[in-house]
């Protein structure tokens with residue numbers, strides 16, 4: 505019997521500190537293990553030689569040329585970097601990618617797909633790199649998606665654990681003093697993190713006096729949020745989420761749809777709410793009391809959320 509070789513990686517949500525993380529401020533992110541990207545190693549169809557990547561959901565089927573000098577496709581670059589790092593020749597297989605994570609929605613789809621692909625390719629060549637190496641490779645690919653990424657997405661996804669992230673600092677995790685019931689509400693509007701990150705960078709460059717204090721204030725919220733999360737102070741965490749959202753609005757990375765879902769969630773009884781990830785579209789998160797979750801889910805759906813996922817962090 506043939507064994508299936510498959511690897512996967514989770515989605516992520518940023519609880520606090522997106523955008524500010526790019527400028528060295530702390531940020532907090534958690535994996536969402538119930539939403540995943542999968543990579544399956546399959547034999548090549550008859551007559552096909554070399555390494556191929558098949559991503560039917562993205563409409564992509566590509567051969568991987570590891571000798572190509574410039575590779576601007578994120579999937580092909582992932583494969584090339586992995587094989588280079590392992591000094592391994594391309595295996596004669598097709599890696600099929602499937603993902604439950606909506607793209608361009610702030611949930612780390614790009615990082616999760618790269619991570620699943622990298623893991624599957626390692627298995628295909630019989631190797632298992634350490635997490636730090638994998639994290640570094642996926643970070644290199646993130647630059648295609650995000651331009652100047654902080655590294656938070658690849659870190660939380662590769663390590664699949666809650667992270668208190670500070671750019672270029674060793675990995676720090678955190679623990680929760682009480683379970684968190686979170687709703688992830690999707691505006692259904694795809695948005696480019698690269699553009700949002702670039703626009704914030706322009707604000708920093710053209711109006712540092714107004715922009716840097718906002719970034720600093722977001723960093724302070726992340727620090728307070730970590731303490732509140734660790735002591736299980738749900739009320740304080742919710743309040744800080746709402747304050748974080750207001751600061752992200754001032755960085756111009758929210759949108760009318762995100763604001764509408766954030767306000768709706770709070771009016772329906774959420775303890776706090778904010779956009780999550782790059783913003784301008786994609787997803788927002790709402791912190792709710794478990795007994796109130798269904799009411800907030802209904803309110804978000806009525807307010808236009810195309811999908812609401814409940815996740816409980818313990």
Ligand code: MEV
Nearest residue numbers: 522523525653654781782
């Ligand atoms: C994207 O998930 C998070 C951002 O802070 C960008 C980054 O940190 O690389 C917007």
